[in-house]
Amino acid sequence: MRSFGLLLLLLTRVAAAHPLIAEDPPIEWRTDRAFFEWSTWVRLGVGVAQQQATAVARSVEPIATTERDAMVEGALGADVTLPLPSGRVRLGPWVELQTGGVFGGGEVLIAGSPLDMFWYKGEAVFVARAGTSGDRVTGALAYGYRCPWRLAGPYSRVSRYEIGVRFVASVTRAIANSDEWSASFGLEFEPVGALRYIAAIESWY
Numbered sequence: 001m002r003s004f005g006l007l008l009l010l011l012t013r014v015a016a017a018h019p020l021i022a023e024d025p026p027i028e029w030r031t032d033r034a035f036f037e038w039s040t041w042v043r044l045g046v047g048v049a050q051q052q053a054t055a056v057a058r059s060v061e062p063i064a065t066t067e068r069d070a071m072v073e074g075a076l077g078a079d080v081t082l083p084l085p086s087g088r089v090r091l092g093p094w095v096e097l098q099t100g101g102v103f104g105g106g107e108v109l110i111a112g113s114p115l116d117m118f119w120y121k122g123e124a125v126f127v128a129r130a131g132t133s134g135d136r137v138t139g140a141l142a143y144g145y146r147c148p149w150r151l152a153g154p155y156s157r158v159s160r161y162e163i164g165v166r167f168v169a170s171v172t173r174a175i176a177n178s179d180e181w182s183a184s185f186g187l188e189f190e191p192v193g194a195l196r197y198i199a200a201i202e203s204w205y
Contacts, residue, residue: 045186105131
């Protein structure tokens with residue numbers, strides 16, 4: 001009986017050290033990226049806009065041809081990127097609805113080093129965009145933080161939704177008149193992910 005007890009104890013320890021069902025190692029999403037990575041954002045910024053000045057009737061003083069005013073800018077946007085051979089560099093289209101119209105174009109996205117923010121280790125990201133609305137052209141540079149919507153695997157290798165927050169600087173100019181332009185600086189962020197974090201909605205993770 002004593003020998004049986006020792007044998008049972010030995011088998012229990014061996015089973016604990018070598019489980020019968022081996023678990024797959026977690027996927028490192030930074031080195032196992034999806035083919036399509038897409039995101040949506042809200043952009044809020046402040047800046048300055050220059051436009052043609054309104055002529056003053058019967059004025060005997062010289063009249064400036066342009067005037068500048070402070071502005072507040074808001075926009076809704078979305079993008080999707082595909083990988084280039086370098087791995088960290090991605091390329092794809094984007095579209096953005098602004099108060100002045102709908103813009104669309106192309107962007108280059110460069111994923112950087114790990115960046116620990118919002119209690120989760122994501123990655124730094126740099127984005128350069130260029131596009132047009134038909135009568136205006138625009139360009140933007142953004143830098144900030146991003147991570148997958150799902151904070152734990154398994155991750156899809158086909159499509160992955162990315163969230164985060166970035167500082168963004170944007171410039172827009174009229175095609176027909178280079179004196180009409182605007183420039184702004186602000187933030188762009190994924191709204192649902194931000195709400196999930198601020199409200200600590202665990203069921204959304």
